[in-house]
Amino acid sequence: MLCLLGMTAARRYFEDIEVGEEYESPGRTVTETDIVLFAGLSGDYNVLHTDAEFMKKSIFGERIAHGLLGLAIQSGLFYRSGPVFATVAFLGLRWKFKGPIKIGDTIRLRTRVSGKRETSRPDRGIVVVERRVLNQRDEVVQEGETDLMVERRPA
Amino acid sequence: MTATAARAYFEDVALGDSVESPGLTVTEAHVGLYHGLTAELPDDPGRVPDLLPLCLSTGLGWRVPRPPLAVLAFLGVEWEVVKPLRVGDTIHGVSRAVSRRAMREGGVIIEEHEVIDQRGQVVQRGRFTFLVARRPAP
Numbered sequence: 297m298l299c300l301l302g303m304t305a306a307r308r309y310f311e312d313i314e315v316g317e318e319y320e321s322p323g324r325t326v327t328e329t330d331i332v333l334f335a336g337l338s339g340d341y342n343v344l345h346t347d348a349e350f351m352k353k354s355i356f357g358e359r360i361a362h363g364l365l366g367l368a369i370q371s372g373l374f375y376r377s378g379p380v381f382a383t384v385a386f387l388g389l390r391w392k393f394k395g396p397i398k399i400g401d402t403i404r405l406r407t408r409v410s411g412k413r414e415t416s417r418p419d420r421g422i423v424v425v426e427r428r429v430l431n432q433r434d435e436v437v438q439e440g441e442t443d444l445m446v447e448r449r450p451a
Numbered sequence: 452m453t454a455t456a457a458r459a460y461f462e463d464v465a466l467g468d469s470v471e472s473p474g475l476t477v478t479e480a481h482v483g484l485y486h487g488l489t490a491e492l493p494d495d496p497g498r499v500p501d502l503l504p505l506c507l508s509t510g511l512g513w514r515v516p517r518p519p520l521a522v523l524a525f526l527g528v529e530w531e532v533v534k535p536l537r538v539g540d541t542i543h544g545v546s547r548a549v550s551r552r553a554m555r556e557g558g559v560i561i562e563e564h565e566v567i568d569q570r571g572q573v574v575q576r577g578r579f580t581f582l583v584a585r586r587p588a589p
Contacts, residue, residue, distance in 0.1 A: 330488060337484050339475075339510020342522060355523075363525040364506045365488075371502055372489035386501035388531040388577070393524070440527075 307382045309449040310421040313409055321373035321405040323432075326361050328399045334365040361397040366438050370429050373405040382447040384420055391440030395431075402432045410441065419448050457518035460586035461558035464520070464548050472511035472544040474569075477503070479538050499536035504566045504575050511544040512564070521584040523557055530577035541569040549578070557584045 335341050343350045344360055351359045367389075397403060411424035423446045429438040477499050485503045486493050493500075505528070513519055536542065543566075550561035560583050566575040 324490075333484065333488055334506070337481065337488065338506045339513060340506075341510075341513070342519070344522065362506075362509075363528075364502075364509060367528075368485070368489045368491075368502050368506060371500075372491040375492050376490065385535070386532050388529075390527075390529050392527040 306380050308379055309382050310412070310423065310446045311449050313379075313381065313412065313423055313446065315409050315412055317379070317409040319377040319379055319405075319407045321370075321377040321407075323402045323404045324369060324373060325400065325402045326365070326369065326397050328359075330365060330369070331359065331361050331399065334362055334368070338362065338364065340364075356396050356398070358398055361399075361401075363393040363438070366393070366397050366403065366429055367391060369403065370405045370427060370438065373403075374407060374425075374427070377405060377407060381423065381444060383444050384447055385445040387422065387443040387445055389440055389442045391438065393438055395435055395437045397429075397431065397437050401437075403429050403437065405429055415445075420445050421448060422446070458521040459518045459583075460521050461551070461553070461560070461583045462586050463518075464551055464560055464583070466548050466551060469545055469547040470515040470517050472514050472546075474541045474543045475507060475511060476541045477507070477536060477538060481507070482538055497538050499538060499540070501532050501535070504536060504542055505530055505577075507542065508544045508564055508566050508575070509579075511542075512546060515546075520560065520581060522581050523584050524582040526559070526580040526582055528577060528579050530575065532575050534572065534574050536568065536574055540574075542566050542574065554582070557582055559583070 331345055345362050348359055406428045408426045410426040413422040423444045425442050428436050431437050485500050546562050546564045549563050552559045560581050562579045565573050568574050
């Protein structure tokens with residue numbers, strides 16, 4: 297299902313979201329440009345991401361993407377996965393970097409709603425989303441859980 | 452003799468000492484670049500995307516009066532968004548190592564990080580886990 301920007305009818309409220317729902321995003325090829333832009337944006341110029349010669353001698357053999365670049369890209373991929381949750385706030389995450397993302401790798405996001413919790417506020421609830429970032433060989437390169445505060449359906 | 456950039460190896464990490472970064476004003480340019488890079492949809496252009504301060508905190512961590520960690524790999528992050536940030540807010544980071552565990556190849560360091568705004572309020576906080584190199588034999 298394609299959800300277009302501005303189609304508010306597609307917004308899914310806390311009540312609409314079911315534990316066990318699964319989604320898969322389109323792929324995205326991570327380029328050298330992404331890594332250079334992210335280094336400039338974040339100020340993280342660690343040699344892991346910026347020194348091709350140094351990295352030839354490392355266990356990775358070449359520059360790798362910042363772990364947080366992968367995290368940021370998957371966050372964008374979630375918006376392109378289909379579900380448009382009526383998210384009020386991103387509350388937090390528990391995340392593991394399992395393997396490198398190298399220049400030219402194509403990653404995609406697989407998500408599953410793993411939990412729902414009511415809060416003390418009657419107009420919103422917490423949705424827990426389990427996420428796996430896979431590369432073109434179906435290896436899990438990152439995985440974790442995110443907690444989202446989602447609106448309840450207005451009365 | 453040539454001076455090379457100092458790096459903090461596993462053996463150099465002391466637990467408990469806090470380091471504070473300089474400030475960084477989060478601008479429309481940061482937010483625009485982040486939106487372009489991630490394809491996250493802006494629903495309010497004045498609101499700073501929730502993961503952006505986390506991304507900025509790693510760069511701020513390099514601008515402290517201490518050599519950077521000789522990181523072999525970033526293993527994980529636990530993070531909490533305490534309150535939203537707006538464009539124009541100025542953040543800085545405070546971090547300290549809270550755990551160190553020796554491994555065969557280097558060691559695992561856990562750092563606690565806080566992102567603090569111009570009012571002194573913690574806006575985001577969490578823990579980073581790194582695999583760090585041992586000091587090479589001379």
